[in-house]
Amino acid sequence: MRDYEMWQAFGPEIWTVDGPVVTAAAGFHYPTRMAIIRLGGGDLVIWSPVALTPQLRGEVEMLGNVRYLVAPNTLHDSFIADWHRAYPVAQVLAAPGLREKRADLRLGADLGNTTVPGWTGEIEIVLVRGNRITTEAVAFHRPSGTVIFTDLLQQFPPGWFKGWRALVARLDLMVADEPSVPRKFRVAFSDKRAARAALRHILAWRADKVLMAHGTPITRGGHAYLKRTFAWLGKW
Known part of the structure; x- marks a missing residue:
C-alpha cells in the first residue's frame, strides 16, 4: 500500500499525486496535490511538491529525471527543500515573493509571463498578480490541454470541516458545488x-x-468552466 493517497494519470505526459493532509493557519486541514509533467526530452517538472517519501521518490524516478521543482505561489513551499535535497541538480522555480520569504532556498529564476527555457511548446505560464494574499503562477500544459491552478481555485467535500471551521468554509465559498475562487x-x-x-x-x-x-x-x-467561475471579476 502506498504511503500517500492517490497517483493517477491526468492526460498525456501529466500525472497527479495526492499527498497527506496538512494543517494550515487556525487549524484548517488541507489535502495536498502535486502535478508531474514529463517534457519531451524526459525531464520532469514537479509542480507544487507534496511530502516526499521513499516510495514516491522511487515511482517518480521511473518516469524520468527530476529537473524542475516549482513553487507556484508563496503558500506552497513546505516541501520544496526536501525535494531539493533529494535532487540537488534540479532547478527551483518560484512565484514572485517566495525569494523574500524563504532565504534558505537556493532559487533559480522567478517565474514570469515568459516560457521557461526548455518548456517551449509544452508549458506556458501566466502570473495572476494584484492579490494581497499571494501572486500565483498558473500553467498551461499544452499536450494535455490542462490549466494548472494552485490556491486560486478550491473545493472541499461536504463534511470536510467541522464546527466553526465548517461555517467559515461555507462563507468563504470553499465548499461550493464546483471549485471556485474563495471569497x-x-x-x-x-x-x-x-x-x-x-x-x-x-x-x-x-x-x-x-x-x-x-x-x-x-x-x-x-474553458467554459473558467469563464463561469471567474464571472465575478466582471468584463475581461
Whole structure:
C-alpha cells in the first residue's frame, strides 16, 4: 500500500499525486496535490511538491529525471527543500515573493509571463498578480490541454470541516458545488485590472481540463468552466 493517497494519470505526459493532509493557519486541514509533467526530452517538472517519501521518490524516478521543482505561489513551499535535497541538480522555480520569504532556498529564476527555457511548446505560464494574499503562477500544459491552478481555485467535500471551521468554509465559498475562487481571494484583489489581464491570457489557452491543489479536477469543458467561475471579476 502506498504511503500517500492517490497517483493517477491526468492526460498525456501529466500525472497527479495526492499527498497527506496538512494543517494550515487556525487549524484548517488541507489535502495536498502535486502535478508531474514529463517534457519531451524526459525531464520532469514537479509542480507544487507534496511530502516526499521513499516510495514516491522511487515511482517518480521511473518516469524520468527530476529537473524542475516549482513553487507556484508563496503558500506552497513546505516541501520544496526536501525535494531539493533529494535532487540537488534540479532547478527551483518560484512565484514572485517566495525569494523574500524563504532565504534558505537556493532559487533559480522567478517565474514570469515568459516560457521557461526548455518548456517551449509544452508549458506556458501566466502570473495572476494584484492579490494581497499571494501572486500565483498558473500553467498551461499544452499536450494535455490542462490549466494548472494552485490556491486560486478550491473545493472541499461536504463534511470536510467541522464546527466553526465548517461555517467559515461555507462563507468563504470553499465548499461550493464546483471549485471556485474563495471569497478571501476575491476581496484580496487590490488590482482587478491585472487579474482580468491574466484571465484573458488563461482563457486564450482554450483549456479542456483544469487542475487545482485543493478540489475536484475539471476533466472536460475547462474553458467554459473558467469563464463561469471567474464571472465575478466582471468584463475581461
